[in-house]
Each structure stands twice: as C-alpha cells, then as structure tokens.
Amino acid sequence: MISEKPVLVIGSTGYVGGRLVPLLLESGYRVRAMGRSLSKLASRSWAQHPLFEMVQGDIQDLESMQNASRGCRAAFYLVHSMVAAGRDFARADRQGAHNMAAAAAHGGMDRIIYLGGLAEAKHHRLSEHLQSRKEVAEILNSGSVPCTDLRAGAILGAGSASFEILRYTVERLPVMLAPKWVQTLNQPIAIRNVLLYLKGCLETDAVLGETFDIGGPDVLSYRRLAEIYAEEAGLPRRRIIPVPFVSPGFSAFLIHQVTPVPAALARPLIEGLRNESVCGDDRIHAVIPQHCYTCREAIRMAMESVRAEKVETCWSDAGCLIPPEWTYCGDADYTGGTILECGYRIGVAADAEAVWEAVERIGGDTGWYFGDLLWQLRGAVDGWAGGVGLRRGRRHPTHLRVGDALDFWRILELDPGRRLLLSAEMKLPGEALFEIRITPRDGETEIDFLSRFVPKGLGGLMYWYALYPAHQWVFEGMLKGLARAVGKPVTSGPRRFTPAIPDTCPPPWRMN
Template sequence: MSRQAGLNLVFGASGYIGGHLVPRLLAAGKPVRAAARDAASLDRNGWEEVERVSADALEPETLDPVLAGVDTAYYLVHSMSAGKDFARLDLECAKNFAAAAERAGIRRIVYLGGLIPSGADSEHLVSRKETGDRLRAGAVPVTEIRAGIIVGPGSAAFEVIRDLVNALPAMVTPRWVRARTPPVALDNLLEYLVRIPEHESAAGRIFDAAGPEVLSYEELMREFGEIVGRQPLIVPVPVLTPMLSSYWLGLVTTVPTPVARALIGGLAYDIEADPEPLRRLVPQKLLSYREAVTAAMEAERLNAVAGRWTEGALMYRNYRHDYAFYAKRASGSAVTSASPESAWDVLTAIGGRNRYYALDFLWTLRELADWFVGGSGFNRGRRNTRELRIGDTVDSWQVIGLEPGRRLTLLFGMKAPGAGVLEFEIEPHEEGARITATAYWHPRGALGLLYWYPLAPFHRLIFDRMTDAIGRRAAAGEAAPATT
C-alpha cells in the first residue's frame, strides 16, 4: 500500500482521548485511520469518512495491515482496566507496536503518557513511563506528551472529582488531597496532540502538558463545588492508605474500579511539570481550571443528542450534569441451544402482556412504587406485538438502540434518583446463543448510590432468570404470546 500523504493512525480510537482526537484531526483537515479491538465500536456520527479497522497490539499479526501507508501513529492504548496484570500487558503491547511501526516505516509515533512525580513508585505511573521507554526502543522516532489530570467529560480523574463533590456533602479523605498537580483542559491537550507531529524538532523528545495553574486535589474539588453550587466539607486524615482509598472510591464513584485503583497510587505525590518547551513549540490560549470545567459541561450540553447509545452521553443522564458520567453495572446471562434468531424473536416481544419472562412480581412491585410517587408506573403496552423500532415505548421503557438480531437497548422511564439503561445482547455460542442483560445506572449523588446498592444483589438474580427464560422459550420454539 502506498503511503497516503499525512495519514494519521489513531491506535486506541475507542478510548477516551482517541474518541476526541479523531474528530479533532478531521476538523484540521487530516486524513484519519481509526483502530480499535473491534471496529464496530467506532461506528459514530461524523466518522463516515474515517477508515475504521480492527487491531489488537497483543496480536502482532493484526498490526501490519493497519500501519501500512501511515505517516503518523498516535499510540493511545493502555490496559488499566485489565486489573493487576496491566503493566506487563502494556509493555508487551508497546513492544509489538514499535516493531510493527518499524516494519511499516512510519515517520513518527506520538504517545500520550503521564506526568511522573519524583520518587513515584505507583505501578500506574511507572507503567506509563516504561511504555514510553519501550516504544522508544524501536527505530521509529517517538514524541511523548505527558499529562496529569485531564479536565474533560469522561476523563477518569475529572469524573472522580465530579462524583465526590456531587455525592458527598462531607468527606473524610486521605492526606493526598493536599498534593498539588497541574490540570490541563482536554481542548488544550488535543491541540498539542494534533499539532506536535508538524514539528520535526519534536521527534525523539518528551514534553510536559499542563494548564496555567498548579492546584491541590482539595482545591480542585472546592472549585468544582463552587461552579456547581456545592460546598463540600473536606477532612483529610492520615489513616486512609492507598488501598483503603481505592475501596472508598469504588463505593462513592462510578469510575471503573480497576481504573480508580490504578489512579490512586499517583495521587499521593506533588506533581511537577516543565510545560514551557511545549508551550513555545505549540502556542495556544491555555484554559484555567475553572474555564476547563465550564468548557467540559458545555461540551456535554452541545453533544446531548448522541448518534448512538454511549454510556456517558448527557441525554441518557436525564440532561443532568450532576448525574454520574460513568455507570454502575450489573449483568446476568444464559446460554441456550436456540439460534440467535429465535432468541431475538422472543426477546423483542418483551413487555406489555408478555411481561418480562421471569420474576414478574418484582417488576410489578417496582411499577407500584413508581405509580405511588406519580410516575408512569402501570402504563403498560407497546406499539406492535412483535416489531420494535427506535423511539418505541415498551411499558415504562424507551427503545434507544436496536441492532436486529444482536442488541436491544432500553432507557429507564420510572422516577428514581438517577438514570438507567437496560441492554440485551445476543451472540452466537457453540451451537446456540448466549443472551446477556446488563443494567447501567448513573446515580444522582448520594441518593442515587443508596438506591443502587440495595438493588444490586437482585439484579444478577433477575437477569440470570430472565435470560434463562428467554433462552428456554426460544429453544422450545415458543414465540411469546401475541398481545392485542
């Protein structure tokens, strides 16, 4: 394949930074190839002109095709969500990618790393540094940009701050809340990433990206509270170790637990940066922390109507900034000997007089509670007994996602301190199918968390029983009873 002029590969395009970088590159008039483990996850509005490909850095044979013809490769993958083994996986991925980039003869790798405080022994921070070192061990010149807290919707560190302030009027915190760090606005970081490959002098160099202020985590939380009209009481104590802090964050934030635990280790240090070299090379107006928070909320508002269901989209959080961006989750699944098509036929007849196939008395109790507080409660029914389409109402749910034969996504319509989505997935499994149901819950502060935790143990039971019942009906060749 001949090299396309200026072709940019965003490797890790389904991730947080990758998902924002692709449209930013397009807006700058740059051709883009986007790569993720599953190219289907890249089907988004506005990405129609983007070449979307599947690749996995742990499978070296998938890398050569996606690197062919590339000028600049943005390396944005990390394995924090993989749990304890993430550091080893990160190094293996970087080694494979560097070797493939060398074979493809690309001009530059741009890697987004993390600011490294002096004396840091956090596995997360050490892994980010070693990943950069492993990429640099290859023949392709690497430009590494290191950033600390990124202020933007969906950024894990920012969402921890938002969750804590919104959920807790008072909090006992570790001493690390007084550690200082230079946050950077998402817009500023993206501008650095887009423009840095234009500078040949940046090849082989490491740059620090930082905003104009250095603030403590306590100051970050207090200033966020001022913006959203809250004044949290923050009491630092010495007894909360990093391990205890990670468990505490797991309870009061919705940021995925492996990610929160990986972040915790780096929060105990004052983080210093030397941002002047990057500022001289790529000048731009830097947003203050307050301006960055305001911009993050405005970005959510402007993107409130999502082209497809995404976890943190504002429209699925009832258009409320104080609803958690990430969701608490609970799942259940079952395997059936029926074909995926048969399972889909039963699934899409859900609701109305067919009800929910298992433990219907629990659904009735929830409807009763909703009716009691003035909600839609017992408004049961659907437009068509068999067919579903986007926008249809199924009892108190609304169809917001529909991939025939594969996925059905419903938006929760009852009154509750938060917003919810229920998603069903059907996948081929051996000679039959696997049916999975997953609830996503975006809590509204402490009440939303108190609502979720008592119900969470029941969700697994309900969804296991429901998916099993759907599978048994499908295997028996039973269509759901027709409604009138």
C-alpha cells in the first residue's frame, strides 16, 4: 500500500531524477520535488500531475531543506556538485549530505535513498569524484534516518554523460590513442534498471541502511564497450590503441573537443575510470528482482531514443538557473556594474504563432538563421578556451523548456509565443543575456533581439566594443534569416531600438 505522505526528490531536473519523478507519479506516489528554480521545475511535462508538488530549496541551505522535508515519508538524494561548485565540489557535497541527514531527521522520514558510485579503493586510490560519492554515503548513513546506498557505475541511456562520451568518441574517431584505463573492467547499467532499483527501494524495508552494488550482466572493458557501440551503429571496427603517457587532463581536453561534454565534467569522470567498477555482490537481485539489460541492449535502446528524438533528460539538464539580479532590475549601480545593450527589431507580415515556431527551432542543427560559420567559429574558440562550445546542441529539435541547454546558452525564461531569455554559458569577460521578444502589432508581428552584457573589468569593456559592429551586422542578418524561415515578407526594419528602462528600478547608466 502506497503511503499518503509525499516522497521528496532532490535532483528532480537532473538526468536520473528527471526520469524517476514521472515513474513514481505513474506508480501512484505523491512526489515533492525540491529545486533552486521553480520555473525550471514547472517547465517539466509532469509538473501538472495531480500528485506532484514542488518547493524551492538549496542543499546548501539547511532551513530550506527542512522545509522541503516536512511531512515527507522518504527522500531520494540524487545530486552532486561537480558542475555547480566546480573544483570545490567535495566541500559542497559534504555540506549537502550533512543538511540532508539533518533535514530527514527533522522531517521524521523513514529512509533516504542515495545513488552513489561503484568503485572500491583496492590497488589504486579513488578519484576525488568517487571519494566524494563515498564520503556522501558515509555522512548520510551517520544520521538517525537509515540510508540506502545504491552504487552504480557507468549509466547507459540516451542523454547520459557516459553514453554521450561513448557515442561521440566512437562515431567521430576511427582511431583512438587512449589512456590505459580503456582496459579497466567495469559493469555498466541501463538507466531503466537504475530507475526500477530506485523505485524498488521505496517498496521494501529489506533495503533500510544497506549498501547495494547495482550493475548490468556484463563485465567488460571500456574498449569492448566502444566496440559494441560501433557494431550497433553499423560503423567500421574502431582501432583503439592504449598508450601510457596520456594523462586524465589531456583525455578530458580531447573529449571536450570531440563530444558535447565539457572538460570540467569529463575530467572527474575520466579520473574515476582508473578504478575498477565491478559489483562486489549481487544481493540486490533477490531484494528487487528485475530483468537486467545487457550493454548491447542498453546501447540499442539509447540509440533508438536518439533517432526517435525522444531523449527525456540529458546530462546538460543539470545547470544553475539563478539569473543575476540585473536581469530583472537593470540597475547597474545596485548590481555593481554597467549594463551594455544592443537592440534590433524587425516587422514581419506573419502571425505570432508562425514566428514562434521558427524561434523555437533556433540553435542546434537548425543554426541561428545567419552566419553559421561565424557561430561555429565562436563555438570552436570557446571550446578551445575550455568553454562548452556549440556541441551540446539542444535536447529536442522543436521543443524548448526552461533550464534546457541551447548550444552555449541556457534557457532562463520561456513564455511560449512571446519571449525567450537565454543566459550565456560560453567563456566571457562578463555576464551576457540574449532575449527574443515577439509582439503582434496591426497585422504584423514585431521581433525584437536584445543583447545585454555586464563587463568584468577593462577586458570586458574591450570585448564588447571590439565586437559591437559585428553584433549589429549579425543581429540584422539573424532577423532577416528568421523572417525567411517564417516565409513571409518583411514589413519594416531591421532597425536599431533603445530598450525601455524598467519603471521599478533607478535609471542605470546605459551605453547603446
């Protein structure tokens, strides 16, 4: 019998959490999701489910964690801080784990369910990433609420970081000079099996306070995994040559250049590959029985999802969605800087719905409607500088949602048919926003492009003014290209416009 008390999911917009929530809702569980951005949570397709509720909170803030935990029966703890906290992720993970243990006790929960890492320090020391995962499990287990630790290795599923690295490297590199870790044994697991194990932990008390290794039926090297992918993709046999002198840092750099996964995320994952990730016991099979997919089956299912454009969640979903205060106020003195702006406008003889359809396809394979080579060059420069580049693309070719990565932008706000606000995630000497507004006016639709930039120091000012002429040229071209994509004639513009100053804030110093 399912309890009337809600289940708290922390990390519900991440790769695993974003798939677990709908599974729990379909199974009849009440779900409460905690996140830093309610708009990001509200954009999910399952946010309108009658059994779903959301609450704002941050794992670094104990009070918000206690508020989110109040009245909940159990919690899924599916977060880690590699992306959000950067090099300081271990400290952030420790604080988050202490807060989770305290909040669970404060809320009277009967269990915490944690998804950890599958590796043990046998002959080699654990990577910092895996050591942090192990430490989080120990902290959660030290509290008064029993914690179930499910330790997984590489998760195979469309959109997972492990699968994307495998997919892009095998498809793009017929010959690979790889580190010695390609010979390391591991036991990957399909995302479907991970989700069923997590759900199963709610349904039996036999898991309370226990640690279980979870993996698929195959124990194989990463080299063999790459060969299986090539076979399933119908590619010629890949030549993988292990060499002893390739460092984790250089491997992460190469992965960053070939795949959408940035070096900052790739490096801790690669360092973890030095450790053998093989299940030490199979007790979980008796406690939560299910069919476990082979690596070949998991890869095949993931490839089918990619081809069908049905990637439910992606590794890039886990991104900070806390916009700077100047986003809303525009008060340069209050926010500590000068806001530089560039606005262009065009009128098109089309209805707003047709224009929005073209706007919603922007980026990814569609491109930005003008200067594709320039965008690719900007993405390449960003990639070589250690930024995310353009290779992340977009989750879906025609549908956007708040929190999605869009090439080297992230969607901060989305008002379908009217407005799209993007935050720059490329390497910049400052903070940048790009906004597209659609306004119906007297038989035509007006399209506004507005770029806003807060420079950091002299370098930021030089960057803005050096590229300002190019921005004007690109904006004009993009607006004309967007009009062509709509298939309707231009009625006015493109022309410059001066953005209105918000009435709610003191007038900032603006340079147009």
